[in-house]
């Protein structure tokens with residue numbers, strides 16, 4: 001019988017050919033680190049609903065969903081209609097449009113903490129702007145970030161734990177970031193007590209890596225209380241959780257009001273777009289005043305060619321309006337519950353050490369650990385979960401699942417949409433059984 005890698009190579013000859021060609025133009029043949037896979041990555045061609053196809057004609061049930069941007073699945077008819085309408089009347093009109101007001105209102109309707117908003121092109125820009133706003137508003141320079149929490153790739157957030165997650169970051173930039181382990185409120189308070197130059201605390205509210213390293217809700221409530229007491233801003237990075245873990249994001253689910261929220265992915269309905277919103281007095285740091293000193297020195301500058309571009313504004317608005325008016329989240333959540341159940345049943349029947357956890361249209365795979373506790377907010381210590389996340393089982397799992405017709409984000413994260421139905425979940429469970437059996441045979445587990 002062919003090994004997982006042999007089968008992978010056999011099924012994807014055109015991807016291999018493209019990879020060989022692409023390497024000459026783009027380092028490692030990819031344009032996002034997470035799209036790299038050995039022995040070579042797959043090149044996709046098109047998608048529809050929960051499914052997509054690669055250049056060799058292989059069909060997949062997709063659990064990447066545009067890196068989390070597509071809660072309506074691929075090519076939702078209302079999104080396609082919105083694209084077609086807007087593309088024929090202007091992709092960039094070089095001034096303000098009614099569309100950006102529609103977009104702002106659609107966000108505010110779902111997230112009441114957003115009193116005012118400004119638009120950007122990516123989640124990375126949104127977290128960068130949130131830091132600038134926080135620093136300008138408080139007059140302080142440092143930001144607390146939790147270890148393993150991901151906020152994009154600008155220099156401040158790519159600096160981590162005293163060493164760098166990327167080359168090319170100035171030491172002085174890294175020194176403005178304070179890294180703390182997530183979940184320990186005592187350490188946060190100790191830091192705030194001894195250092196009065198801290199502007200804000202940022203975090204992924206359901207936990208690091210899109211919720212794969214979950215946080216207990218009590219920690220978020222304590223964080224809100226302690227930041228308020230020390231006059232430090234709380235930034236919820238809802239680039240992933242926004243409009244996904246509930247229509248109003250993690251802040252609705254947890255009933256916590258951050259000072260600032262960063263949004264990306266779903267906010268623009270699958271187009272490039274992002275936003276920072278929050279308290280009016282903080283966002284108003286970007287407002288012009290009839291005062292040359294303010295405009296020249298104190299105001300927060302905010303340019304950006306593609307800010308609230310008409311395509312993203314129209315598509316983002318439509319997507320959020322659908323979330324507000326239809327049971328999109330409910331459908332995606334139900335699929336997620338079914339999926340976790342299906343995966344855990346297969347795990348039990350195969351007798352492997354593994355489990356699936358998560359909530360709100362996101363499910364995660366963990367290998368090498370037996371766990372029978374809460375599967376919504378899993379209580380396994382983060383160090384143990386990290387071992388699974390860094391294990392060689394994940395790329396093998398991703399290849400085996402691709403062979404079986406399922407694409408799993410990063411080999412551990414299932415990102416669902418309202419178009420994933422019982423049929424897709426059953427097919428996924430069958431593919432999972434095949435993939436895990438193969439992994440067992442090859443000694444990957």
Ligand SMILES: Cc1ncc(COP(=O)(O)O)c(C=O)c1O
Nearest residue numbers: 122123124150151152239240264
């Ligand atoms: C929580 C979080 N914040 C920020 C970002 C950065 O967003 P973008 O990739 O649009 O720059 C991401 C991207 O995955 C993310 O997951």
